[in-house]
Amino acid sequence: MSGRANRQAFSLPPSANNHVNDLPVTSPFSTVCVCVCVKREKDKDADKECVCVCMRERERAIDRERLSCTDQVIMYLQKMFSCSQLLARPNALQTFRRAASQGKMPLARAHGKSFAHRSDLRQAKRIVVKLGSAVVTRGDECGLALGRLASIVEQVAMLQNQGREMMIVTSGAVAFGKQRLRHEILLSQSVRQALHSGQNQLKDMSLPVLEARACAAAGQSGLMALYEAMFTQYSTCTAQILVTNLDFHDDQKRRNLNSTLHELLRMNIVPIINTNDAVVPPPEPNSDLQGVNVISIKDNDSLAARLAVEMRADLLIALSDVEGLYDSPPGSDDAKLLDTFYPGDQHSITYGTKSRVGIGGMEAKVKAALWALQGGTSVVIANGTHPKVTGHVITDIVEGKKVGTFFSEVKPAGPTVEQQTEMARSAGRTLASLEPEQRSDIICTLADLLTERKDEILSANKKDMEHAVSTGRLSPAMLKRLSLSSSKLNSLSIGLRQIAVSSQDSVGRVLRRTRVANNLELEQITVPIGVLLVIFESRPDCLPQVSALAIASGNALLLKGGKEAANTNRILHELAQEALSIHGVKDAIQLVSTREEVEDLCRLEKMIDLIIPRGSSELVREIQRAAKGIPVLGHSEGICHVYVDHEASVDKAIKIVQDSKCDYPAACNAMETLLVHRDLLRTPLFDQIIDMLRTEHVKIHAGPKFASYLTFSPSEVKSLRTEYGDLECCIEVVDSMQEAIDHIHKYGSSHTDVIVTENEDTAEQFLQQLDSACVFWNTSSRFADGYRFGLGAEVGISTARIHARGPVGLEGLLTTKWVLRGEGHTVADFSEQGSMTYLHESLPVAQVLPGRRTTS
Secondary structure, three states, X not given: OOOOOOOOOEOOOHHHHHHHOOOXXXXXXXXXXXXXXXXXXXXXXXXXXXXXXXXXXXXXXXXXXXXXXXXXXXXXXXXXXXXXXXXOOOOHHHHHHHHHHOOOOOOOOOOOOOOOOHHHHHHOOEEEEEEOHHHHEOOOOOOEOHHHHHHHHHHHHHXXXXXXXXXXXXXXXXXXXXXXXXXXXXXXXXXXXXXXXXXXXXXXXXXXXXXHHHHHHHHHHHHHHHHHHHHHOOOOEEEEEEEOOHHHHOHHHHHHHHHHHHHHHHOOEEEEEEEOOOOOOOOOOOOOOOOOOOOOOOOHHHHHHHHHHHOOOOEEEEEEOOOOOEOOOOXXXXXXXXXEEOHHHHHHOOOOOOOOOOOOOHHHHHHHHHHHHHOOOEEEEEEOXXXXXXXOHHHHHHOOOOOOEEEOOOOOOOOOHHHHHHHHHXXXXXXXXXXXXHHHHHHHHHHHHHHHOHHHHHHHHHHHHHHHHHHOOOOHHHHHHHOOOHXXXXXXXXXXXXXXXXXXXXXXXXXXXXXXXXXXXXXXXXEEOOEEEEEEOOOOOHHHHHHHHHHHHOOEEEEEEOHHHHHHHHHHHHHHHHHHHHHOOHHHEEEOOOOOOHHHHOOOOOOOOEEEEEOOHHHHHHHHHHOOOOOEOOOOOOOEEEEEOOOOOHHHHHHHHHHHHHOOOOOOOOEEEEXXXXXXXXXXXXXXXXXXXXXXXXXXXXXXXXHHOXXXXXXXXXXXXXXXXXXXXXXXXXXXXXXXHHHHHHHOOOOEEEEXXXXXXXXXXXXXXXXXXXXXXXXOHHHOOOOOOOOOOOOEEEOOOOOOOEEEOOHHHEEEEEEEEOOOOOHHHHOOOOOOOOOOEEEXXXXXXXXXXXXX
């Protein structure tokens, strides 16, 4: 065993035990160990002891109490001891406070049953990380992949410092030893041949076949020295343990191994375990995985599984050179990565060849994983070699992200999100092929259901509202968005009927028709985008609106609503599917109700064609960051401006400013900055605007220029690029209309901006020069809305430069395809020796071509 523990654990002094009994019973930490220096009152020499203070959880605190409980724990620690200096880690208390406040302090759990869902992996305290040969070794199989290994060590050390107990089962000794032995043999041969044959014979040197056990013997010490050097950079101690299959068959040896590992973990040391390949005998045939209590240690997969169960680990992470478990050999055309694997699914798997190195293979990994799962340890098999994910693969798994294949004993009642997406795409193609009248019929049926079943909808919404109020987690603005009423449902029904009318000529509309040559005609027609993913917060009225737009445009739809509206979303989705079922396309709209994280949904780039976020700017930014391969339609901020020109009407200005700010302050089209022409300062118009804002209880922040004109100004704005989303706004002064435009271009979000003026020339310049999605003259910014534009509804407001911009209705959910009809035409017909020439004649869109069926 290498690596020394420079820390020791002592029992608590009597005075400290008294304080431990006073610890708060609602502490959210099942076990917290903090090393402190104790200065005893009676001991003038101030003996230093490292005290392990264990606080057992009596009831689990809710998340919002976590930080306060953490501070209580630290206060008691400081009350117990006079801490002048930490023995092992000077920043232990700070690390403890930071990890706890971020929810990263693991909680102990009763072992015996594996985690049912990925999100539960955050609770894993004891974790085994298995590093396969393909992960540890280089591509030439001689030597270690140092960069890859360093990133893995960093992640393990970080999790260890969060209070988890980490163990590593590693390969690599053979590869490391092969590198050393090859170097020694080459050096020896070159010296010998240089003495006897001359330099001209060096090129004919050949290496003998190196025996694996000899390589392991030569490589073990170097491999461990490398691990120890890497972990030392993170103030983490390591210890090496070599085992063989016999160590698990001998009860005394197994008890000794178990005791050693527990002692190392108690001392905050990372055990690094490997099979002793220098002496290990060849595996016996058909001796692997014989029942629940026996598993043959013939490779590091089975070793990791055996250790995980023996040590009652919460999680086993097996890193290899594949993304996870596929339903057929990776690389084959139909191979699909399995996000979750259940014990009863073995018959659906076809195994391929083994990896380039190692003696296991995927079949061995699956068998070992199922054995560990049966023993109560959760398992994830993932790729540890991909350069883009290696640096965070382990931490991502522990955070519950969808990485690799998760082994679970609990099979969900409904379909997975991948299955839902495939169902939606299949039904969506049928939806797109329906006649326009049939799609319109579906939308009208949904509109009728909203009013006919309003009692059910409002009852479900009442449950959501009561729960939201009782938890106190939603702001008043969010509660207002969550609430539904009879009038809201009636307005929704009217909007849906508008969509039904507009859907008559949406899909399959001919936009352009060209005669390329004689009997060769080209058409550009509208088609659905494909599968839409709409993510929305606290807005159940969004569900029927987006559903109607998806139906009208022939798109499949995946919906992910906030849990605060779960009951309302469920009944509204049932009504949408009821309407779709009248024409046999019920599955075209799916509601994701599983524990899928937003970031995981954004990784389905092969299944989803467009993401549309509906919610806060934080939600939109999070989705834009996460969706690397899927287009995102939306805006991250709604910093809307109203510019009051020096030629503005008093009545119009006051009315527009009031409506833009106060009608619905939380809306993305609400005014956030009021720009006022300098000539209006100290005029009745300006005074009336200020009085109105004060009457409406709007908090005013002064821009830098405005503040310079005032002796006693309101609080100066921290940033001119702020979306308040409440009864707050910024007021700034500009010298001209052009300066107002420049200000908006610099600090705005290209959402909606307004000019209030009676000068038509000034207004037209503003409308033409300002580069925003919506630009208004003498009207409220709140008109930037799909329903108010007559679009029936909107899926959101886009500030993007391509595809759709502004309120996105039915037209924004369509794309185009080109249809070319000919009679045996070839490109060779149009060459210099060919008999045909290009005409490129534009044809009327409504013209019916001879012998052709019009699609318009």
